[in-house]
Amino acid sequence: MTVTPGWYMALAAVLFIIGVGGILLRRNALVMFMSVELMLNAVNLTFVAAGRELNVLEGQVSVFFVMVVAAAEVVVGLAIIVAVFRRRQTASVDELAELRG
Amino acid sequence: MVETVLFVIFGLAALFGAITMVWARNPVYSAMGLMLTMFSIAVFYVSNSAHFVAAVQVIVYAGAVTTLFLFVIMLIGVDKEEDRTENLPIQRPLALGLILSFGAAVAVAGRLAWTTGIRNPLDPVNGTVEAIGDELFNRWVLPFEITGLLLIVAAAGAIALAFFKDDDDAEVDV
Numbered sequence: 001m002t003v004t005p006g007w008y009m010a011l012a013a014v015l016f017i018i019g020v021g022g023i024l025l026r027r028n029a030l031v032m033f034m035s036v037e038l039m040l041n042a043v044n045l046t047f048v049a050a051g052r053e054l055n056v057l058e059g060q061v062s063v064f065f066v067m068v069v070a071a072a073e074v075v076v077g078l079a080i081i082v083a084v085f086r087r088r089q090t091a092s093v094d095e096l097a098e099l100r101g
Numbered sequence: 102m103v104e105t106v107l108f109v110i111f112g113l114a115a116l117f118g119a120i121t122m123v124w125a126r127n128p129v130y131s132a133m134g135l136m137l138t139m140f141s142i143a144v145f146y147v148s149n150s151a152h153f154v155a156a157v158q159v160i161v162y163a164g165a166v167t168t169l170f171l172f173v174i175m176l177i178g179v180d181k182e183e184d185r186t187e188n189l190p191i192q193r194p195l196a197l198g199l200i201l202s203f204g205a206a207v208a209v210a211g212r213l214a215w216t217t218g219i220r221n222p223l224d225p226v227n228g229t230v231e232a233i234g235d236e237l238f239n240r241w242v243l244p245f246e247i248t249g250l251l252l253i254v255a256a257a258g259a260i261a262l263a264f265f266k267d268d269d270d271a272e273v274d275v
Contacts, residue, residue: 003104008145011112013207015119015138017200022123024196030128030174034135037166038119041142044158052149052226057236060151060228064237067161068248072255074166078173079262085177 008049016042029081029091033074040070104148115141128177132170139163151228 015038022035044063051059085091114137121134139162146155237245 001105003108003148005149007108008149011108011115011145013204015115017204017207018116018119018123020203021196021200024199025193026123028128030170030177031122031131034122034131034170037162038122038135038138041139041162044154045142045145048146048149048151048154051151055224055226057226057228057232060154060226060233061236061241063151063154064157064233065241065244065248067157068252071161071166072251074169075255075259076262078169079259082173082176083262091177 005049005053009046012042012045012049015039015045027092027094029084029093032093033077033081037070037074040066107144107148111141111144114138115145128174129171132167132174135170136163136167139167146228149228150226153228153230153233 019035019039019042022038023032026032026035044066047059047062047066049059051057051062081091084096088095090096118134118137118141122131122138125131125134139158143155143158143163146152146158
């Protein structure tokens with residue numbers, strides 16, 4: 001039994017769905033952020049698997065760019081979380097209703 | 102055969118890590134679950150002959166990003182476990198229903214739209230540093246430069262946020 005790229009696609013889909021579940025079910029800003037990272041990684045896995053299936057290197061180059069964007073996002077997002085925590089003493093997004101109209 | 106065994110072992114590890122990440126009440130356990138999933142995905146990259154990307158995955162994600170998360174968790178305080186008395190009366194079942202329907206949609210889409218595009222008849226893809234660098238610095242050199250700009254902007258933004266001072270100290274003490 002050989003592992004086809006479809007197996008990786010299926011696993012990546014399951015990981016992506018778990019990430020969506022983390023976004024929807026958790027209210028801790030940090031855990032929601034980790035869920036975003038998990039979703040990005042799942043998509044990266046599909047890029048690599050598809051690149052292998054089609055014999056092109058662009059899949060791996062795309063993963064490289066996604067990683068750079070994710071790193072930038074983590075830096076700014078965590079800085080925002082720390083700034084919010086310093087002001088409000090909470091990391092729960094339910095408490096952050098100051099912008100509610 | 103080896104790839105099948107690796108897929109099963111690290112696929113289970115990746116799923117376990119992901120579920121731990123979502124389920125754990127303590128954010129430190131969440132970060133550890135995320136790290137386990139990142140490592141497993143790095144193994145899958147190696148299986149797909151993406152060696153350079155696997156190394157970057159371990160260094161950037163399992164190393165830097167998880168460490169950054171752990172730093173922030175320590176900064177915020179690990180002793181404060183999240184109280185689960187969240188005010189989510191209908192949202193939780195609604196979210197579960199949405200997840201299930203999303204999963205079903207992904208399954209259906211995977212059945213309908215399978216591999217698109219034409220197989221490149223050349224050699225199998227080989228993600229060495231040389232091959233990736235050749236591609237990156239020839240065809241994708243402009244996007245590469247733009248990511249450098251993006252990283253500088255992100256670093257400047259993080260520093261600006263870190264130097265941000267509250268106007269009134271009274272609210273900090275609340």
